[in-house]
Amino acid sequence: MILEIAAKMHPDQFQPEKIIAAGPSAKVYRGVETLTGRKVLIKALMQDNETAYRIDQERLQQLAPSLMQLRHPQIAGLITLLPTEDDFALVSEFMPGMNGRAFDAERRPSPSDVRALAVQLMHALLVGEHLRLPHGDPKPSNLIISDHPSGGLFLQVQDWGLSLTRQSQPPETLWFRAPELHAGGMPTMKSDLFTAAGSLFCIATNSAPAKGTTVEEIMRDWQAFNASHVMNHLRPDLDQPLRDWLAWLLNLVPEQRPQSVAQALDVLMHSMHTGYTYLPQQAPVMAPGTQTTPPVSAAPKPRPILPKAAPAPAAATLTPAAAVKKAPRSRVVIAVMLNLAALTVLGFFVWPIVRDSMPKMEVSSAISTNTTTAIAAPLGTAENAQPAAPVPATPEAKVR
Secondary structure (H helix, E strand, O other), X not given: OHHHHHHOOOOOOEEEEEEEEEOOXXXXXXXXXXXXXXXXXXXXXXXXXXXOOOEOHHHHHHHHHHHOOOOEOOEOOXXXXXXXXXXXXXXXEOOOOEEHHHHHHHOOOOHHHHHHHHHHHHHXXXXXXXXXXXXXXXXXXXXXXXEOOOOOEEEEEOOOOHHHHEOOOOHHHHHOOOHHHHOOOOOOHHHHHHHHHHHXXXXXXXXXXXXXXXXXXXXXXXXXXXXXXXXXXXOOOOOHHHHHHHHHHOOOOHHHOOOOHHHHHHHHHHOOOOOOOOOOOOOOOOOOOOOOOOOOOOOOOOOOXXXXXXXXXXXXHOOHHHHHHXXXXXXHXXXXXXXXXXXXXXXXXXXXXXXXXXXXXXXXXXXXXXXXXXXXXXXXXXOXXXXXXXXXXXHHHHHO
């Protein structure tokens, strides 16, 4: 049914833009949906003669209806399959970011970031538990981590169910695989918890618990691995409840792990600070129409950009606020110049009249001076003043 629907789809509905990875079974492209402009992830499966980890296409088509029901912000949902005569591709939701292996090599998450990633990963696995569809391989390279625009880290799980369609598994899958799967068991939610905890350990410490070329070597590494001791040494800043929780999920015995994802999530949430709640957010997306250049094998390193001093703004580019501030000063200068010009013209016409009246002003000044001296003399303020003539006494004065 899926094959018939996909064969009728327009061949140009999805266009690859840039190759971003080459996995063990497929080449991964960032593409675009031509009708909407949204970014998508296109996995073009390799031919049987190109890989030793072949994906069974018939098995994948049988799982496709169940995989398309996985819808959650922490899961890259499968959109469709594009099988043709020569090629076979999967189209899923795209989120920009780095996979877990690249992230742990470049960044060291804080304890709160590790907790946030653990909560998000548990919520993704909880969706599979409700649908009774384990992921099968939540290894670091299947976890995409991005900086969310609202703050913090955002995790999204990719390639849900692909490991169920392989006959042989690539090395990274074997390193993080639960011991019961190495013994031939089928993936379960308990095995997903084991692999998820191993991925979180890798992201937090930039190290893998086990690395070997054979199953025997890998199991020897796991048996010698002490999660609590190693985390106390590599990440002593992680709180003890978180380290104990990771060690609980990494128990080699399935019966001694959490009985379900819901139980593991419940214990994790109770070990966190009071009042913490998980609020699912929308995954970061690239804006429609955003393009990048094709990858170059030997691109030159960019030169450092030195800050340049900002040039002084020209008169023609002044902001309105600057123009308002400069306006009063200009008006004052103009007013002063006009007043000086008016005084010059007035002086030109008034000066002859003032000059002709100068003698009269001198006479008036002299009269005024003499009058002032005569008045001030009886008070004894003038040094050379002559004594006043005696005044004859009146009859009334003689009687007194």
